[in-house]
Amino acid sequence: MAKKNPKISRALAKNIRRNFVERLIEIALMLSGLIAVLITFGIVFILVTESLPFFEAVSLKEFLTSTVWTPNFEKKNYGILPLVSGTLTITGIALIVAVPLGTITAVYLSEFASHKIRETIKPVLELLVGVPTVVFGYFALLLVTPILQKIYPDLPTFNMLGPGIVMGVMIVPYIASVAEDAMRAVPMSMREGAYAMGATRFQTAVSVVMPAATSGIVAAYILAVSRGIGETMIVAIAAGQQPNFTFNPVESAATITAYIVSVALGDLEHGGIGYQSIFAAGIVLFIMTLSLNILGQWTRKKFTERY
Amino acid sequence: MALLLNFVIVFVKKLNGNPRNKIIMARKEILKAESKNFNFHYADGTHALKDINIPLYEKKITALIGPSGCGKSTFLRSFNRMHDLYAGNKYDGEIILHPDDTNILDKKVDPIEVRMRISMVFQKPNPFPKSIYENVAYGLRVRGEHNKRLLDDKVEEALKGASLWNEVKDRLQDLAYNLSGGQQQRLCIARALATDPEIMLFDEPTSALDPIATVNIEELMSELKKKLTILIVTHNMQQAARISDYTAYMYLGEMIEFDETDIIFTKPSKKATEDYITGKFG
Numbered sequence: 199m200a201k202k203n204p205k206i207s208r209a210l211a212k213n214i215r216r217n218f219v220e221r222l223i224e225i226a227l228m229l230s231g232l233i234a235v236l237i238t239f240g241i242v243f244i245l246v247t248e249s250l251p252f253f254e255a256v257s258l259k260e261f262l263t264s265t266v267w268t269p270n271f272e273k274k275n276y277g278i279l280p281l282v283s284g285t286l287t288i289t290g291i292a293l294i295v296a297v298p299l300g301t302i303t304a305v306y307l308s309e310f311a312s313h314k315i316r317e318t319i320k321p322v323l324e325l326l327v328g329v330p331t332v333v334f335g336y337f338a339l340l341l342v343t344p345i346l347q348k349i350y351p352d353l354p355t356f357n358m359l360g361p362g363i364v365m366g367v368m369i370v371p372y373i374a375s376v377a378e379d380a381m382r383a384v385p386m387s388m389r390e391g392a393y394a395m396g397a398t399r400f401q402t403a404v405s406v407v408m409p410a411a412t413s414g415i416v417a418a419y420i421l422a423v424s425r426g427i428g429e430t431m432i433v434a435i436a437a438g439q440q441p442n443f444t445f446n447p448v449e450s451a452a453t454i455t456a457y458i459v460s461v462a463l464g465d466l467e468h469g470g471i472g473y474q475s476i477f478a479a480g481i482v483l484f485i486m487t488l489s490l491n492i493l494g495q496w497t498r499k500k501f502t503e504r505y
Numbered sequence: 506m507a508l509l510l511n512f513v514i515v516f517v518k519k520l521n522g523n524p525r526n527k528i529i530m531a532r533k534e535i536l537k538a539e540s541k542n543f544n545f546h547y548a549d550g551t552h553a554l555k556d557i558n559i560p561l562y563e564k565k566i567t568a569l570i571g572p573s574g575c576g577k578s579t580f581l582r583s584f585n586r587m588h589d590l591y592a593g594n595k596y597d598g599e600i601i602l603h604p605d606d607t608n609i610l611d612k613k614v615d616p617i618e619v620r621m622r623i624s625m626v627f628q629k630p631n632p633f634p635k636s637i638y639e640n641v642a643y644g645l646r647v648r649g650e651h652n653k654r655l656l657d658d659k660v661e662e663a664l665k666g667a668s669l670w671n672e673v674k675d676r677l678q679d680l681a682y683n684l685s686g687g688q689q690q691r692l693c694i695a696r697a698l699a700t701d702p703e704i705m706l707f708d709e710p711t712s713a714l715d716p717i718a719t720v721n722i723e724e725l726m727s728e729l730k731k732k733l734t735i736l737i738v739t740h741n742m743q744q745a746a747r748i749s750d751y752t753a754y755m756y757l758g759e760m761i762e763f764d765e766t767d768i769i770f771t772k773p774s775k776k777a778t779e780d781y782i783t784g785k786f787g
C-alpha cells in the first residue's frame with residue numbers, strides 16, 4: 199500500500215534558489231529572442247503604414263503592371279517592373295558566375311584539398327567577404343566594364359553585365375562556405391561506402407557527397423540569391439540608376455535597392471508621393487526575400503539529410 | 506596454377522610442425538588471400554597490427570575475434586586499401602591475392618582495382634542517398650556500365666543474392682532510406698554483390714541489427730560462401746562459431762591463434778584464446 203502524502207525528504211525537495219535562477223535565465227533568453235521578433239514586426243509595420251499614402255495616390259494595378267518608373271519626371275509614373283527586371287537580371291548574371299564557381303570551390307575544398315591547402319584558401323575567401331561592397335562597385339565601373347568594352351565596344355559605361363559579374367565574384371565565398379560546410383557534414387562512412395565500391399574521388403564527390411548534402415547546397419544558393427537581390431552599392435555605382443524595363447544585360451538599369459538608396463540620399467523631397475514610393479519598393483523587396491526564406495525552409499524540409 | 510602449388514608447398518613447409526595444420530591441408534583448401542608479416546601504423550603512431558599472418562581460404566568464412574581495439578577492423582580494412590583514404594597511415598608486409606599472386610598493398614597496384622574485386626560491408630548500414638535500384642547499380646555505374654538491360658539483370662540478381670528482392674521488387678525507385686535497418690544492410694550487401702567480388706569483407710555487419718535481421722544476414726552469408734570468400738569481424742562469439750570455418754583470435758594488435766573454428770572453440774591451443782572464448786576475459 200502506498201502511503202498518502204508521503205513526506206519528501208529534504209534532500210529531494212525542490213531547490214527554490216536553483217529554480218528561481220533557472221527561471222530568470224529563461225526569461226532573459228526569451229526577452230532577447232522577443233527583441234528580434236519585435237524589430238521584424240516593427241519593420242513590416244512601418245513599411246506598410248508608410249506606403250499606404252503611396253497606394254492611395256497610385257493604384258496597385260499601375261504599380262504592378264506599368265513598365266515605366268519615373269518619379270523624377272514631370273509626368274510621374276510608378277510601375278515597379280523596371281526595378282524588378284533590373285534586380286532580377288543583375289542577380290541572374292551574378293548567379294551564373296557564382297553558382298558554378300562557388301560549387302566547384304566547395305567541392306574542391308571539401309573533397310580534394312589537403313588540410314594545408316584548405317587552411318590557406320579559406321581565410322583568403324573570408325577576406326573577400328570582408329571587402330566593402332563600395333569597393334566592388336568601383337571595381338565594376340572602373341575595371342570590369344572597361345575590359346568588357348574592349349570585347350564589346352557598344353557596351354555603355356553603365357550596364358548590368360559588369361556589376362552582375364562583380365556581384366557574382368562577391369557571392370562566390372558565401373556559396374563556397376555554406377556548401378562546403380554542408381558537404382563536410384556528410385559522414386565519412388558514406389564516402390567510404392562509395393570508395394569501397396571502387397568509385398574515384400570525383401565520382402564519390404559528385405554522385406554521393408553532393409546528393410547527400412543537397413539541402414545545404416540549395417540553402418547556399420538561396421542565400422546567394424538573397425544576397426544578390428539585397429545588394430545595393432555595386433549596382434548603384436555601376437549599373438546607371440536608370441529604371442529601364444529590360445532583361446538585356448548590356449543596357450543600363452536600376453534595381454529596387456539602388457532606387458531606394460538614391461531617394462534616401464535626397465533626390466526627392468521628403469513627404470511626397472515620390473518619397474513614399476521607397477516604402478512601396480521596400481515592400482516588394484521584403485516580399486521577394488521573404489519568399490526566398492520560405493523556399494529555403496521548404497527545401498530544408500524536403501531534403502533533410504538522413505544519413 | 507604452378508605458382509599456387511608452389512605456394513602450398515611453402516605453406517606446408519612453414520607449418521609442418523603443427524599437426525593440426527596438416528589436417529587443414531589434407532582437406533585441400535585453396536588459398537584465396539593471405540597476409541604476410543603485415544604491420545600497420547596509424548598516422549598518430551599507434552602500432553595497430555604487428556606481424557599478422559592470416560590466410561583466407563577460398564569459399565570459406567574466416568572470422569576475426571578479439572577484444573575491442575585489438576585491430577580487427579584495421580586488419581579487415583587493409584584488404585581493400587581503405588586506409589589509403591587517410592593521410593599518414595603506414596603499413597608494410599604483404600597481402601597476397603590469389604590466384605594472381607599479387608601483393609595488393611604494392612604501391613603499383615591501383616586501389617580502385619583492388620576494391621573492384623574485394624568489396625566491403627560496413628558495421629552501420631550506409632546506403633547512398635539514392636533509390637534502391639541506383640544503390641545496387643552504383644558499383645556498375647562507376648565502372649562505366651550504361652546498358653539498361655544488363656543493369657536491370659544485375660540489380661535483380663544482386664537483390665536476389667541478398668534475399669531482398671521479394672521485399673523491394675515493387676519499389677525499386679524508392680529512396681533507400683525508407684527501408685528498415687536490416688533491409689538497408691541487405692541492400693548494402695546487394696550493392697557489394699552486384700559487381701561480382703571475389704572476396705567480401707564484413708565489419709560487424711549485424712551489430713546494429715535486431716536478432717531476426719541478424720539471423721537473416723547470417724543465413725545469407727552461409728549462402729554467399731558458395732560463391733565467394735568471406736572475412737568477417739564479429740564481437741558475437743556464437744556468431745563466429747555458427748557461421749565461420751576458420752577463426753583468428755587477435756589481441757593488442759597481434760594474431761594470437763588461427764585455426765579451424767571448431768578447434769578454436771573446443772580445444773584452442775593457447776590459454777589466452779581459451780580465456781577469451783570462455784568469457785574469463787574480454
Ligand SMILES: Nc1ncnc2c1ncn2[C@@H]1O[C@H](COP(=O)(O)OP(=O)(O)OP(=O)(O)O)[C@@H](O)[C@H]1O
Pocket residue numbers: 547548549551553571572573574575576577578579580740
Ligand atoms: N584513425 C585512427 N587513428 C589512430 N588510431 C586508431 C585509429 N583507428 C583505430 N585506432 C587504434 O588502433 C587500434 C585498433 O583499432 P581497431 O578499430 O582496428 O580495433 P577493433 O578490433 O576493430 O575494435 P572494435 O572491436 O572496438 O571495433 C586501437 O587501439 C585504436 O585505438
Ligand SMILES: [Mg+2]
Pocket residue numbers: 577578579708738
Ligand atoms: Mg572494429
